Amino acid sequence: MSLKTKITQEDRQQSWAKFESFLKARGLKVTGQRRLLLQFLLQLKHHIDADSLHQSLKNKDASISRGTVYRTLDLLVQCGLVRKSTFGEDHANYEIVHHDEHHDHLICMECKKVIEFYRADLEKLQDSICQHYKFIPMHHSHQIFGICNQCRSKDSDQINLTKKISRLNA
Amino acid sequence: MSLKTKITQEDRQQSWAKFESFLKARGLKVTGQRRLLLQFLLQLKHHIDADSLHQSLKNKDASISRGTVYRTLDLLVQCGLVRKSTFGEDHANYEIVHHDEHHDHLICMECKKVIEFYRADLEKLQDSICQHYKFIPMHHSHQIFGICNQCRSKDSDQINLTKKISRLNA
DNA sequence: ATCCATGCAAATGTTTTGCATCTAG
């Protein structure tokens, strides 16, 4: 569901190089697990939570621990390669930040699907709001919760949908 | 820091009436603690986390438990009187929704201050995005993280600020 | 009287941390 449909080999190399510099600059070490985790995220098209990521990585390196996954994700977030967000749930989700492109989310309250979108005019508007408050923006999180097209269509019984929406509203 | 600077007595009565109807409609009971909690939130100007709320309420009713605070907040959110949000932290914050007015947040990464803002054009833009995806929006969460004016001013040493920003960026 | 509300403590689920051991530089 990524907006950038094609993630090239160069992208991966560039990201890895950035992480490597980041680590070296702080006297941290370049390890196989750090490489493994970043490579996995780079080929992943969607966001993922820490536990699923841990499970997936165990298939490739049975010994990797939850602690290492969390510690590495934290480094990647600090490095700016990964974005951490919460979709109104009790756990965080992680996803690769491609270049400096940013996208926001429409989250279906019914099927939990996440639709990504990007609108330059929205970004501009945000900048103008920040200027007004003399606020220096670093990053943002914009999530719209509602009902997606498919879930609405599935609900052929319009009365049920109306009920559902009024239940959700209050 | 609320946009609505004046919360009238009528507002409070209206909110309480709404909660009362909500409870009665579901066969739930109108209790002193539920009233206490809502009244406390209504007079509060800022958002608050569950634990601080619990501490504050204990001053008024020593017996109130954490569980009751969470259970009541949950009811208020369902009722539409309270909004629950997470400012990139590990715990949720709660605040009264005044009428159907909505506001978004600028969050200072330095002093943790939260500035509220409302822009009709931004809301309109969101609606048009939803239309494009045939998505029915119910509510949204929009947070911009950065450095507030005061923290920037405090940092009279511009070199430090530059360092800080580049550190935050990656 | 009935059924819901509440306090309490235990359980849950996620994320963090201390420590002994292992490994990259």
Place this chain on the structure above:
DNA sequence: CTAGATGCAAAACATTTGCATGGAT
């Protein structure tokens, strides 16, 4: 070699839940 990385299990934290008791209707 030496500082940092890792696995493991325990700890920390916010939040939820089960159950016996208390309270609203």
